[in-house]
Amino acid sequence: MKFGVVVFPGTWSDRDCGRVVTEVLGAELEYLWHQEKDLKDCDCIILPGGFSYGDHLRCGAIARFSPVMDSVVRFAAHGGLVWGICNGFQVLCETGLLPGALIRNDVCEFRCQWTHLVVERDDILFTSTLRRGEVIKIPISHGEGNYFADAATLSRLEQNNQVVFRYAQPDGHVVPAANPNGSIHNIAGIVNREGNVLGMMPHPERCAEPELGGTDGLRLFKSVLEAFAELVV
Amino acid sequence: MVKLKAQVVVMLKPVVNDPQGLTVRAGLHRLGFEEVEEVRVGKFIEITVTAADEAEGRRQVSEMCRKLLANHVIEDVRFQVEAVADREQAGAARTE
């Protein structure tokens, strides 16, 4: 299968995601420049981390209007896999592909640190090799990762089981102390109702090799690769 | 054609937590302004546009607010529009 990594001006996790795809996972890769509409037959589109357009006005607000995003929205509507990481999650919320918004961390500071996430869904492609209830360790790096949704949206999200990851203690307990940024319900990642658009603040591409402190992130990439292989078969 | 200056104020919705506002409020309290009840921090945007008339200008700015300037999931937006004669005057208004 082929991964596509979107590059906006100001994106900086593009090469990190790209290297994980090609060098660690051994899959195909295309970089997709924001001005281009062609998704080059990619099977999974990654919107990576960074400060697209400097994150001016609001994170992801301007990136949303790039030509490539028109194609990504259409691709998602046809069931294509779209994976927003960090700034990519912010872009997905701005675009409306995912509900809610990401606002300034409640600590009013940027946070770069490891977090533990409890996995809430294992029936979507992105987490096909994980188990529901297990705890994985993935770092965050953001100033505005505080997930917010109004009460109605939030209850819909929970009812529809759209929360994929929550910040938790190493033993899996979801408590305020494990929440690094003030996200409502400790939400670290959500999926759309159809299960093909995932947004998450933590950076799985930063923990795909033991040399970088962990490999739980690689399991997400492998999930996509393996689940996709089965789909195609 | 008329040159207009729009002043746009973007505020987090009352229901959205505003940690910046809380921090500023705590700071004001520390400085002895104990009477401060609430602080909300928002954005102020000035836009100079040329439009056929003021109504048209308002329509344009409203569209800008809807499409880009505010995220309606978390933010409320309001604006006012006034006519400016030329660039010098716009500059003068700014320094006041």
Place this chain on the structure above:
Amino acid sequence: MAAKKLREVALTEAEYQTIVELLGRTPNDVELGMIGVLWSEHCSYKTSKPFLRRLPSAGSRVLQGPGENAGVVEIGEGWAVAFKIESHNHPSAIEPYEGAATGVGGILRDVAAMGARPVAILDSLRFGPLPASRHLFEGVVSGIGGYGNCVGVPTVGGEVYFEDCYADNPLVNAMCVGVVRTDQLKRARAEGDGNLLLLVGADTGRDGIHGASFASLELDDSSEQRRPAVQVGNPFLEKCLIEALQELVDHPAVVAIQDLGAAGLTSAVAEAAARGGSGALIDVDKVPRREGGMTPYEVMLSESQERMLLVVERGRQAEVMPVLEKWDLHYAVIGEVTPDGVLTVEAGGRVAARLPIEVLTEKAPVRTLRGRAPNPTRHRLDLDSIPAEPESVKGSLLRLIGHPNLASKRAVFRRYDHQVGNATVIRPGGDAAMIRVHGTRLGIAMTTDCNSRYCELDPYLGAQIAIAEAARNIVATGARPLAISDCLNFGNPDKPEIYWQLEEVISGMANACRALDLPIVSGNVSLYNDTDGRSIFPTPVIGMVGVIDDYTRRLEAGLAADGDFVLLVGASGNDLGGSRYLEIEHGLFAGRPPEVDLLGERAAQEYMLAAAGASLLHSAHDVGEGGMLVALAEACILGERGVRCPALASMGELRTDALYFGETQGRFIISAPSRSMPELQNLARRHRVEIQLLGMVGGADLEFEGDFSVTLEEMSRLYYGAFD
């Protein structure tokens, strides 16, 4: 010449006479302003230059020494490291957030101009004590994060210290490390007659033009007010600039790249032309402006951020422009390289300035002043008046590791993205950080170091210690130290005591560099760090890089496995002068810093590299401030493991307080499996290094049997909680 006018460009009457002689005529106002700024201390190093020549800058790995945008050393497999450290002290004192942010921006461009991709930032920061200096501390830390996080270069290390002497004059020294293929190394030489000068990046505004009101008498008061006192960085633009340069580095049409920093276009063009042995013609009307009505003087001296000068082969500019347009960068051809050795500035079709390049650069004056050693009896220490037995070793340890100067700086570095790039194999918090080079197993270790208290007590020794300690930080990761970039922060050199400090520090550095075989390949001098007549401590910050051939064999500071032996490498003495123990436990700032036995230092470092190279070790940590016990406690905390040690027998003349908290140089705490012990002992004999078994890894306490015991939990709480 009107004295007032000269004062405003910071030139003396004598310097003015020299200018008239060199030109054979009187300069016009634009010319005088250009010369004034390039002859300033900041640009010409007129006071420090005679000393700087004494520092060794050559070495077999050196590809580029001082005098370029950054120094460059080879690390093998066709790769090189470009790096430089620079101060942004005064701007940070005025506006901490933007001052620090633009400091980071400037140093990134220096490294990018060498054709390198910036891969890491380190920041060496000094403030007055908290909470009084909280505002500066918060602003600077936020500014570094605000710029570095946005630009996507990890901030992986540095230092943060709090001392009274920095209360009104904080130090913000930023270092950038980049990697470049040796065959893609760029040099900022304006060569090739007729080649084009392309100005790329931000539009030019009235940023950073100070003390120059005279030069443009046509300016009225209102335009003076329009000059912003504070510059605002644009990391997003910088990110686009860096990416565009990376796409252009191996383009044959790009002859040279030069950063625009202090003194803006004037300095950038003069330096590039001087290196290329050429001249340049600039048409200021072609320079894209952010605002109207700017004079030629303002355009030539603007210090607007996020700008680069490219020298492009004439006729091939069309090949370069698509890349600049792709990244939405403004650009303009503003002039060309000339063969005449003269910088000609045209405005409105007329010549506004015409100055020989050498007048702007190498003819800049050199000042030699007279230094005077301060009273040698000041800061005298009488150790006999202090009880040799600490009241409670445990109590002292906990106060030391919980002190903001020794405690973990996690509260700072978790605000910096230190992982972007997927290359940070040693994260901040240990001795040196390490960045791997993608596609290889090479690891680049990097650190900044300076104990300015030592330098105040004895600048010669203090400077040696700064270099020795930085090298130990690198060695503790298993990497071999390669080269240095230095940032020399001093008070007003017109004071004889400060001038003396400068002389002593340079002598100490030169000596240590030679003994440890470390060239200084780039650097920066910041003088006049005075407030109300009070000077900062002499603060020669040493930025150092090293290399390890295989980063999978790197070492970290934390204890790694239960059952390992813990050893102290290097002999200990009664070295309490200038120590943190005396400061924190006895309120004393006194004594002579520890002597540095440079031969012994080198032996200890070679021993460590041999042991690490033979994979005998599981962890290694430099013994620095706070001495052996603080280093051991840090090894426990970072490794989340305890250590059990038999009671330490007091040895001969060694005092108990010095045994635990003395700061003798040339020492490490290491841990190793038992199978390594025979070989470690053999190596120690061969390298003539003393090693001492301290104890064994295990449990949840740091314990010296029969003496004291402290839990990991208690230590961690204090160590990580100092900034809460």
